[in-house]
Amino acid sequence: MSDLHQTVTTGFQTRFDTEPTGLWSAPGRVNLIGEHTDYNDGFVFPFAIDRRTVVALGVRADRLVRVASSFAEETVELSLDDLTPENLEGWSAYPLGVAWALGQFGADLAAVAGFEVFIDSDVPIGAGLSSSAAIESAVAVALNDVWQLGLDRRVLARVGQLAENRAVGAPTGIMDQSASLLGRADAAVFLDCRSLAAEVIPLGFDAAGLELLIIDTRVSHAHSTGGYASRRASCEKGAQLMGVSSLRDLDVDDLARARDLLDDETFRRVRHVVTENQRVLDTVRTLREQGPTAIGALLDASHVSMRDDFEISVSELDLAVETARATGAIGARMTGGGFGGAAIALTPHALIPAVTAAVTAAFAARGFGTPDLFVVRAADGAAREQD
């Protein structure tokens, strides 16, 4: 039994004084390319990573719901009759928000049984690897099984998103939950955020001797702060002035007209989204036709676009990307919403120690805080665990 299986089983037994019905898990995710495209109805290309949130869940005979986590002292308790987004707060809004959101997608919450759940995870929290989607997706697959709802994974992704939007109050898209639920080993999820069509595309990193190195700058990013909201507003303004319902409806041929029509800042925001959508399409095509060693330039171009056009990078991210490239990464970019968080560097296996040392030294030389560097591999999505 793995460590997390052991800790959730023991945690469940200790907190609830009974045995769980089963164990379920779901991974965090990293976005390979396609940033700030999701809310513009565009394309993203994330993969599920080999860091997971595991839940032990047991069905109760009554209507009580109890949630506990190795991250929190308290056990949060509620009746299913009181399960509304307004009644939820703090970390328990993630798992309990999922239970509520299942009710919005067909579960009869007036009839289902109560449950107890204990949660543990090795997805770093707040590092941009979506510990939030991991916890939501793990609870969603668990309740889908024990409540025998028969919802498919694309619907469960929307359940997780609704929980995060309404119960947690974070205005996030569908990308994270889709990666956590649909991901496969050594593959990424090509997602059309307009149609919600999702396709699993082999990455072939292993065969090419490549690793994806995460460089967590540990500069904290808060999506609710002005930067994220103002970028969204610029995109809406750009779409409106260009006469389209979303920036997805523009392609690179429309940029000359956009330059004439828009103020410089709005134009650059639009150019990022339009070219980033194209880079996602190009990445998928390049992987299929030439394999992963050929996608480096697309990752680099994505970073430059976020740094100069969308203006969401910070010095630590730029330094991480530049240093990784200079020491052997074949492509690197910041990943996630920006203003902090992590960068990714696609790196030949043998050069991981050299890049790690160089980035760490460069941060020290600039007086930045110590970054956290680790390799992630593309892993399978949410599943019931063998117990």
Ligand code: ADP
């Ligand atoms: P991330 O980038 O990791 O998704 P978020 O702020 O979106 O960051 O979500 C992190 C929050 O999710 C945590 O602050 C906590 O409330 C909740 N969370 C994630 N994993 C767990 C866990 N294992 N146990 C309890 N709460 C968790």
Ligand code: MG
């Ligand atoms: Mg999150």
